[in-house]
Amino acid sequence: MYFDRVAKKRLYARNGIPEFWILDLKTGLLEVYREPHGEDFAVLESYGKTGAVNPLGAPNAVIQVADLLP
Template sequence: MATRYRFRVEEFERAFRDVPRVELLRGEVYQMSPIGPKHAFAVAQLDERLQEALRGKAVIMVQNPLRLCEDSEPEPDLLVLKPPLSRYRDRHPTPEDVLLLIEVADTSLGFDREVKLPLYAEAGIPEVWLVNLKEDLLEVYREPREGRYRAIRLLSPTEAASPLHFPEVSLPWA
C-alpha cells in the first residue's frame, strides 16, 4: 500500500532545493509543464512592459516562489509586488506583498484555472491575470472571496489592460 506524504513549505524547500520546475500546492509537489516558445515570449514581453510602466512604483519578479501559506508555494509567471526590492532579500513574497499576479497558460490552462486560481483567491490575492494562449484572451480575476474571484473580465488581444492598483497604466498584453 502506498502512503501519501504531504509537505510543509520548509520541508519542501529543503527536499526539493535542487529540483528544477516543481511547486508545492496544498502540500503536494507538482512538476510544472515545460515552457514552450509562445509561453516564454509572452512572459518576457509582459515582463518588459511591466518593468517599463511600473518602474519605481512596483517590483516585478519572474517565475519566483510565492509563499501563500504553510503548505503552498507556487511559482507564478509574474508577480507585481509592493516595493522596495530590498524587502525580499531574506524572504519570499507573501500574499500581502502582491499587487498583481500573472499566469501564462497554454498546456496548463485547466490546471491554472481549477487548482491555482482557487488557491490565489483563498490567499486574498487581489488580482490575477491569466494569459490564455489557447484562446488568445486575457482573463482578469478580481474581488477574491470565499475561495473564488467574484469579478471576471475577458479581454481580446486588441484591448489593453489596467492593473487594479495602477489604473492610470494601460498595458497591451498580447
C-alpha cells in the same frame, strides 16, 4: 490549464490576492479575475487581442493584450 484555472485560482482567492490573470496563448484572450471571495473571484473580465487592461497594482498603467502575446 487545469492547474491555473482551478487549483491556482483557488489558492489566490483563498489568500486574498486581489487580482489573478490567465493569458490563453491559443485564443489570445486575457482573463482578469478580481475581488476574491472564498475560493473564487466575484469578477471576471475578458480582453481580446486588441484590448487593454489597467492592473490594480498600477491603475495608471495601461497594458495592451497584444504586447503580452508572442
